[in-house]
Amino acid sequence: xxxxxxxxxxxxxxxxxxxxxxxxxxxxxxxxxxxxxxxxxxxxxxxxxxxxxxxxxxxxxxxxxxxxxxxxxxxxxxxxxxxxxxxxxxxxxxxxxxxxxxxxxxxxxxxxxxxxxxxxxxxxxxxxxxxxxxxxxxxxxxxxxxxxxxxxxxxxxxxxxxxxxxxxxxxxxxxxxxxxxxxxxxxxxxxxxxx
Amino acid sequence: xxxxxxxxxxxxxxxxxxxxxxxxxxxxxxxxxxxxxxxxxxxxxxxxxxxxxxxxxxxxxxxxxxxxxxxxxxxxxxxxxxxxxxxxxxxxxxxxxxxxxxxxxxxxxxxxxxxxxxxxxxxxxxxxxxxxxxxxxxxxxxxxxxxxxxxxxxxxxxxxxxxxxxxxxxxxxxxxxxxxxxxxx
Numbered sequence: 001x002x003x004x005x006x007x008x009x010x011x012x013x014x015x016x017x018x019x020x021x022x023x024x025x026x027x028x029x030x031x032x033x034x035x036x037x038x039x040x041x042x043x044x045x046x047x048x049x050x051x052x053x054x055x056x057x058x059x060x061x062x063x064x065x066x067x068x069x070x071x072x073x074x075x076x077x078x079x080x081x082x083x084x085x086x087x088x089x090x091x092x093x094x095x096x097x098x099x100x101x102x103x104x105x106x107x108x109x110x111x112x113x114x115x116x117x118x119x120x121x122x123x124x125x126x127x128x129x130x131x132x133x134x135x136x137x138x139x140x141x142x143x144x145x146x147x148x149x150x151x152x153x154x155x156x157x158x159x160x161x162x163x164x165x166x167x168x169x170x171x172x173x174x175x176x177x178x179x180x181x182x183x184x185x186x187x188x189x190x191x192x193x194x195x
Numbered sequence: 196x197x198x199x200x201x202x203x204x205x206x207x208x209x210x211x212x213x214x215x216x217x218x219x220x221x222x223x224x225x226x227x228x229x230x231x232x233x234x235x236x237x238x239x240x241x242x243x244x245x246x247x248x249x250x251x252x253x254x255x256x257x258x259x260x261x262x263x264x265x266x267x268x269x270x271x272x273x274x275x276x277x278x279x280x281x282x283x284x285x286x287x288x289x290x291x292x293x294x295x296x297x298x299x300x301x302x303x304x305x306x307x308x309x310x311x312x313x314x315x316x317x318x319x320x321x322x323x324x325x326x327x328x329x330x331x332x333x334x335x336x337x338x339x340x341x342x343x344x345x346x347x348x349x350x351x352x353x354x355x356x357x358x359x360x361x362x363x364x365x366x367x368x369x370x371x372x373x374x375x376x377x378x379x380x
Contacts, residue, residue, distance in 0.1 A: 061206070069198050078206055085210040089217055096221035 006137050011192065013141025019117050020149045021179075021186040023124075026117025030150060031175065033108070040154035043108045044147035050090060050112045051121060051146065054083045055139025058122030059132055072126070079122050087113045117146055153182065228257045235276045237268045240319035241341030243293045248319065256281070267293040268340070299355040300338040301345075305330050307352035314344035314353060 019025050026047075033043040058079045066074055091109045094102045102109075112118055121142045125135045156178055165174050232253035239249070244265035246252040255261035256277070263277040264286050271288065278285040288295065303314075303323075310328040322338040325331030344353050358364065 065202055065206070069202065071199050071202060074199055074203065078203065081203075081206060081210060085214055088214055092214075092217050092221040095223050 006133070009134060009137045010141045010144070013138055014145040014148065015186070015189040016192050018145045018149060018186050018189075019121065019142045020146055021183040022190075023120065024183075025120040026115050026146060029111070029115055030153060030179070031172070034150060034154040034157050034175075037151070037154045037158055039108075040150050043111075044150045046108045047112050047115060047118065047150075048140075048143035048147050050083070050087055050115075051118050051143040052136065052139040053090070054079075054086050054118050055122045055125055055142070056132070056136050057082050057086055059125060059130075059135035062122075062126045063132075075123060075126055076119070079119055079126075083118055083122075084113045117142065149182070149186075153179065156182075229253050231280060232256050232277065235269070235273060235280065236266060237273065237339070239268045239339035239341040241268060241339070241343060242319075243267050243341075245292065262286075262289065264289045265292045267295050270295040296340075296355075297357045299340040299357045300335045301333050301340065301342070302354050302356045303331055303333055304352040304354065305332065307350050309350055311349060313347040313349065317343045317347045319343060 013019070017023060020027065020030050029043055029047065034040050061078055061082055062072075062075060066072055066078065087109060091102075094109070121139055122135075125138050130138065157175055160174055160178065163174075169177065229250070230253075233250055236249040236253055242248065244252045244261065246255055246261070252261060252266065256263060263281060263283065264274050266273050266277075267288060269277075274288060275285055301322075308325075308330050310325060310330060312325065312327050312331070314331060315323045315325060319341060320337055320339055322334045323331055323344065324334060340355065340358075342355060345355070
């Protein structure tokens, strides 16, 4: 198909239907690992990789194993199993082949298993019938959107540390308000993909 | 119904096999020297050597950052064994790190214990059982006698009880008679 179609998928998933700010998935790492910029970059990279690979493998399982046998109700269960294995496998391969990267991502890798965005994108893919490459692009777009928003939010929170915040709003409260404002701002992108 | 079971079973078997194979294929070899030093150390996790546990101390010895004579619970025998393994001269235990005591386990005087949980947090091997405002007690078989629970106790209800020597735990002593070479080198 034409490259424009895939470009529009990327725009749509990164900006318009951003997985964190519009679909409200994967909020736990969004709030949890955004206190430091370096940690959030590590988390973003690890999640991006798993999200892309996970949506491709889940599409394969769904298309070749579940749909031929009318077993769509097993999606959630089998996707979780597949994603958990992909994360484990990634961790092992990375520990052996890229020790430096493994040291950097370390604890974040196993945490990704419980990231709802990683399960959410394959489930959304399965509900709308897409082909393999589209599924991969949805995964990649979701991953890019997640990484972008996480890094932006971490940068904002580092600035917030220095800001003069009123006492009742300090800490998590102002972070929640900031996240809500970011989400509102991203609503401005809606309608972009119609043109 | 059965198809679903078979598919989930098949998926689990295949993924398990892949992960099992990958675990062998991508096995990362730990430093064998560290493991061998760690095997000699007494595993009291007491931290008297200045490191947060036996494994970190073993790592430090392997990297040449720490000396072999910093482990009082290991005693003279431990230093001898470490000297043999590392191929260095035996040296007496460094007194800065404390003295060797007979093996002991901690004992909580349960009439005095106020249930503050401070000793539970200090215990490196989770050998203390208890909950807030409830009496604590020590699992004697797990206790390494590291004495880390003594300082945090606000009512000083923990004492160290030496382990009596029985035929079950008696060990050959290291020879105390120095052996001199007959021929001068």
